[in-house]
Amino acid sequence: MSDALNVEGIIEFFEKNARHPLTPEEIARHLGVGRRDKKRLLAHLDELVERGILVQLKGRRYALPRKVNLVTGTISMHRDGYGFVSTGEPEGKDIFIPARFAREAMHGDQVLVRAERGIRSDKPEGRIVRVVQRAHQTLVGRFEQTRKFAYLVPSDPRLGQDIVIPRNARGKARSGQIVVARIDSFPSKNRNPEGTIIEVLGDPGDPEVEVLTIIHQHGLPHRFPGEVLAAAEEIPGEVLPEEFSGREDLRDLLTVTIDGETAKDFDDAVAVRDEGQGRIRLWVSIADVGHYVTEGGIIDREAYVRGTSVYFPGRCIPMLPEHLSNGICSLNPDVERLVMTAEMLFDAEGVRLESRFYPAVIRSRARLTYTQVRAMIELGDTEEISRQGEVYPALQVMKTLAERLQERRRLRGSLDFDLPEAEIVLDLQGNIEDIVRGERYFAHRLVEEFMLAANEAVAGFLSAREIPLLYRVHEPPSAEKLQQFQEFLSHFNLKLSLRQGQVAPRDLQQLLDQVAGRPEERMINQVMLRGMKQACYSPENVGHFGLAAHDYCHFTSPIRRYPDLVVHRILRGALGKKGLSEHEKQRLAQTLPEIGEQTSARERRAMEAERDIVALKKCQFMVQHQGESFAGIISGVQAFGLFVELKEFFLEGLLRVSSLGDDFYHFEEERHRLVGEHGRRVFQIGDEIQVRVEHVDVERRQIDFVLEGAPPAAAQGDVADDGDS
Template structure:
């Protein structure tokens, strides 16, 4: 039997009294000659990825046996960092003096040199296993003999030195991409050469390109991928209808944003006897056009997801597919995979069926149109879709029942609004508003959640390998800290470790609606949660209180959905998935889960970055102006204020509060003046002045209107002699 990494680790743990040579390991594992060769290669790869440590004399040991930790380093802009252990456990703090030879994201080995209270650890980097960056993006500045690039990401540390003959024609003040030739040392900066000039700082197009390159987003399709997309037919052929159900007579509709161009889901409902409702969720059959292992497939996996910026989308698939044959445009035949679900009058799913089909969308509706019909009952809009209006009313009623069912079982609904950046024709921000989330949005969300859950349960109960979307429960210490915090706002929550924990959290969130502390408590609970991710093993979805969950409904823009489509199609054909297919998925799913989770995080970070930049640019022209706002969060270094006029948040630093000495009360998350007892806490109305905007740091600084930064705090009273 072939040796595995787990077998080697278990063997070394059992012989932990001393490091072992390669001969010790191979003989102790009792391997055949062929397995010995494979084991040698495996041990080399484990040394490379940090699972094993190779010592002098070709002896091997597990990192923890030597008080070593391997993991990725997360650097802070102030120089220090943390290493998250690859095998779990508490992060290791690394002081700035031991960070000079590493860069943010590097995979390193850290020696733990100090253990603190509460499990905290401190150490130093002893080896860099893998560099996270071969290039960086930044602003070029030139000197007489030597230029340098200031990284856009402040976590990357020191400036990159550029020799005079390696500037690539860049001029001072331009954004560039530079290759790293020499990594930082204890006493030297990194060095490199400029390989691409993006353009001048401040150009909207350059700003987007900067974020794209900073996060390593693939944004140009390879020629082979575009050629493969061009070869795909633009219309559905008669031959492709074989084996598919015909839903072209069903009034399926798409409901999307007004600017959407790719429509990958369509819905329809029908009221049936006994208060039951039948729901059809038809999803574009992207897998029919994107074969596994093809050029289209490989590039889709490399991207992992579409990325959405205020002025554009970086699609996962070429537009010929995403906006063409895979888009459920109205009035044309399209191939789909369908989840047909039957619900009772309470929203309980009674039955489900899944099958490939052909459909023809009856209408392309926008969220605004559906809102106007259902909420405002606007006759002019209803008159445009008279035959669909009753169907939409049935959809709204079903969505309401599904929402109630989810909340009853403990599904958490975080009401955290997102920013929408309004751009002018030059791509410059001219307004920042709260993104609208109406009944129409919630209607589609409920139907997509129902379909995702039904597909996951169908495949799980048949023991088919699946790429799950999981969300693990928060740790008990996180929940206890949250419980203690909300108690200061007179909100209680029982933590007994039982299955009703999620339900009680949902009840708490519902009770907060409209309260000043609603957003803060929502955010704090969200930060207490673990991050949802993809996994080959089912761990349930805590946030949705769902035992089974996967992503099935967006294969145009998410690669995991495409994987689930392929698995579902194999499970539905003939006698079901073959043994060979099962084995292949069992091999591939762990890596797919890790890669797609990483791609998703990369996209989210890039999207947040561009929104933060646009907000800073919008406020840059308003320095000195005053606005009304609400305190939205409090920290030891100051408090954040959300403006009423614009959906923008900035910091009032504690150093700008010149009327008193302020101290932070952590348990209540508020700042209190030592003498005047003025309190700054969440929900308080304040008036602020825009003091400073940093585009590089994406930060907006406010100061309280009426409190000058030059004013000195009152003197502390002197102690009288004899007083203690």
């Protein structure tokens, strides 16, 4: 039997040696596969076709898709029926799929596409040859029923096709309710998909139903299986004396946790000691989740499926059962807890002189909030200082160290985007009271600096020993993106020097400092951020561009991030008496790529769900303000209209150019402004304007403004309605 008779061997053969489409017989001959192994070969070929890695052509010939002008990628659909296929290639352009060629696909599907140049432009267009993998097995949406038929309108507008619900598949659902349906047949060129209702969530407008809708829309597992909960309950709720063995005892160290007011799981605690001559010792102690969650066990498998905790306003979907996340793994005050500790010594310049890692036991002295820490170290609140007693002197030392670490990061070029996020304020019933700009105090930065220091120290320790690791990586932006950004900056009389198509993080940070306080600051921050590649988890250490760090991993949040738990296990193995064996290193090298892909995908899913819920809450909040006027600031300008950020509430809406009925307005792209053809009125970033809330479309997550004083539904003709796409 040939060693090449495996999936990887077949892929390698097609990559290097296949010069034309091949039949199974030709493939077998090239690989030296005998008649006895022919079935295995065919099974592997079927698998590769199913995964979209190979394509099967007429005459049962096989080839790599790109060799026959086909590409495999993920399709992103627009509500109007067309889509774009992303191939995942670093420099690859998305392929436009016209609506007439996209009916068989649904948003998120992996598809095989025949690419060709567009008729009206040189941008790539294509048609879907086959759906390789379906992204959805269930859908959530609004159930509608008439006398003759019933259907589900998907909550995600990108899933543009209604789902037909046959008479015997409607269950007890009532028209207008939000339901979950199983897809029984997928769309074809001439038919809509069909499905069966499997769960009724409730009536639209109910806050709990709204949250459940987004949970189902993004496929988030929000209920723990009974066997997982039972396994968690079997774990003792307190640290047993025999568990102290083999651990350093740090219970006498003044250790504290610092988190938000509403946090319930505390996975990191810090302590410091001034050692004189400008040197400060830092202990970062992280919940030892790996002690309780056995690799490959039932709790671990569920955590891997989830990948991360997901945070909604007033609600968390945890990665671990509450008995662990809020209980024995949480570093609650005044109780013993098991931890993995990174102990580091820094000099007066913030340079790390030494580091040590070990399992330990701690007893947190205080559960502090960011507000309390700010009151003491920023505002000098004497009452709060008096209440905290012995904690305050330690916080002063922490502040000194954090400032040094922050300055050292700044000098090496670490990027610091100033993009505040909206904070949803809820009442006791879960209704929205307010939407405010999230405040970031030095207390937040203090904790962040310590966590960054620990993450870098752990990554450096394992990397120096050539131990396979799941890094947190962030690749530099592409040359094409940088050139586009360079051109964008020129319109603001700003320069960005590129060297061989690349830029140092330090140069970008200097640019951010230069525009701080200017009207276009936020837009430049956003455009720069959009040009960046997304950070992800990978065993390939390509460094972290945004942090200007050579070795970086996630170690500090194993309660809520699976990659951190993986790093803990690797570190524990490396710290053992014999270290990691070659066999264990080989196993890590084989398993880490898949773990990196899975956890990166789960992180993206969580981020999309969190953004979706915030957008929903903003729209729900503004429904009650339809018809009211507010002061706002123009935060963005496009050909189709103005993005306006309200001063009173931290949210943004769109003022469409079609609503400006007093003139014909033209978009001056290079200056990012709209100019009236006759009156020469100008709208540009940073201008203050008075707007009225004209319409709120909760389903589409869209807020429309008009200028104060404009007549209702003013229009000067239809324009491209893609400002919210």
